[in-house]
Amino acid sequence: MKKLILMYPNQAWQKYDFATSWVLNPSTLCQLAAMVKNIVQVKIVDANFYNLSEDEFANIIKSFKPDYVGISVLTSEYGKTLDITAKIIKNIDKNIVVIAGGVHAIIEFESIIKNFDIDFVVRGEGEYVLKNLINFLNGEGHLPFEGLVYRDKDKVVIQNSVVVKELDKLPWPDFELVNLNDYLSKESRKGPLGAPKYPFYRMTVTRGCPFGCSFCQVETIAGKKIRTRNAKKVIEHLYKMKKEYGIKSLIIDDDNMIGNTKFFDLCHQNKILIFIDICKIKFTLYFSLVIGIKIALKKNNFF
Numbered sequence: 215m216k217k218l219i220l221m222y223p224n225q226a227w228q229k230y231d232f233a234t235s236w237v238l239n240p241s242t243l244c245q246l247a248a249m250v251k252n253i254v255q256v257k258i259v260d261a262n263f264y265n266l267s268e269d270e271f272a273n274i275i276k277s278f279k280p281d282y283v284g285i286s287v288l289t290s291e292y293g294k295t296l297d298i299t300a301k302i303i304k305n306i307d308k309n310i311v312v313i314a315g316g317v318h319a320i321i322e323f324e325s326i327i328k329n330f331d332i333d334f335v336v337r338g339e340g341e342y343v344l345k346n347l348i349n350f351l352n353g354e355g356h357l358p359f360e361g362l363v364y365r366d367k368d369k370v371v372i373q374n375s376v377v378v379k380e381l382d383k384l385p386w387p388d389f390e391l392v393n394l395n396d397y398l399s400k401e402s403r404k405g406p407l408g409a410p411k412y413p414f415y416r417m418t419v420t421r422g423c424p425f426g427c428s429f430c431q432v433e434t435i436a437g438k439k440i441r442t443r444n445a446k447k448v449i450e451h452l453y454k455m456k457k458e459y460g461i462k463s464l465i466i467d468d469d470n471m472i473g474n475t476k477f478f479d480l481c482h483q484n485k486i487l488i489f490i491d492i493c494k495i496k497f498t499l500y501f502s503l504v505i506g507i508k509i510a511l512k513k514n515n516f517f
């Protein structure tokens with residue numbers, strides 16, 4: 215079986231800065247891994263969380279000998295870490311296929327593809343694009359028709375950006391590939407956005423936002439249409455996370471979860487209103503929504 219590394223570069227390879235450095239959630243890598251683990255052997259490397267040096271990362275490439283490396287860069291603020299990582303990989307073996315993804319790739323694809331150390335840029339939500347691309351690289355199927363930017367001889371091909379229409383069809387992230395317990399008790403950052411209680415879990419339930427605020431890139435990244443996971447399945451997933459990892463608080467990373475009326479309609483249809491239902495689980499879950507609203511729930515009392 216061919217081998218794939220999915221990885222976060224270490225932000226410190228670009229700059230170490232207390233004000234902007236964050237622990238990233240491994241869910242994105244685990245989500246992508248869940249999509250491709252049947253067609254390729256996957257290893258997740260979080261150079262950011264484990265503060266790997268460039269040499270340590272290079273040694274992982276040398277010993278694991280991947281055929282493909284998928285690099286995820288969340289924000290353009292750390293865009294240079296993509297180039298640094300791609301150079302490390304290509305210096306070891308030019309034949310390793312380097313695939314760039316994440317918000318930085320979605321926004322800056324035109325400049326990224328100018329770097330010859332990067333073979334493919336994924337333009338949009340990567341679950342199906344990565345799966346189809348790996349299939350193609352494995353010699354099965356065709357190159358995806360959308361969601362990719364790549365060089366074809368001396369020409370750059372820019373396909374349309376993609377989003378996943380039905381989130382419920384996606385598997386949950388495959389946490390077997392990481393030591394999730396390492397993350398659940400570590401602050402994402404010192405300050406008000408830290409978790410209210412540990413161990414904590416962070417997840418996205420919806421993607422997209424209709425409001426198109428001028429300063430915000432969510433429309434370009436995730437689109438105006440709000441897509442949602444089924445509330446019942448979210449609750450089932452949270453039960454599982456509570457049972458397996460003992461989570462006590464929850465950070466919801468959605469672009470705009472409370473602006474999503476469809477989400478609440480759906481909950482009604484299922485006779486579940488997610489907030490109330492979480493209370494019924496009979497443990498205390500604190501929500502922290504990165505959009506800036508904090509809601510604390512304890513049993514059936516809102517406060």
Ligand code: B12
Pocket residue numbers: 225233234235236237238239240241242245246283284285286287288289290291292313314315316317318320321336338339340341343344402407418429430431432435436467468469504
């Ligand atoms: C939650 C969140 C955070 C969380 C962390 C999330 C995490 N993953 O750990 C925290 C609070 C830490 C955070 C911090 C910051 N954030 Co923020 N954040 C978000 C938010 C709301 C959601 C991100 C998310 O988790 N999405 C869900 C996952 C599944 O999506 P994803 O990681 O993008 O992955 C998908 C695709 O990108 C792609 N993909 C990703 N990686 C790869 C790799 C490969 C190989 C492939 C094929 C595909 C692929 O496929 C994935 C599945 O569909 C976004 C808004 C948005 N819609 O993107 C803003 C956003 C990304 N953040 C933003 C900013 C500015 C920041 C900060 C700089 C804020 C600050 N001033 O400090 C910091 C910097 C963090 C850093 N070091 O890079 C901006 C970035 C703008 C830009 N162009 O760079 C955004 C877009 C917000 C906005 N409104 O404009 N953020």
Ligand code: SF4
Pocket residue numbers: 423424425426427430431432433469470505
């Ligand atoms: S996610 Fe928030 S800031 Fe961005 S468009 Fe929606 S409401 Fe505006």
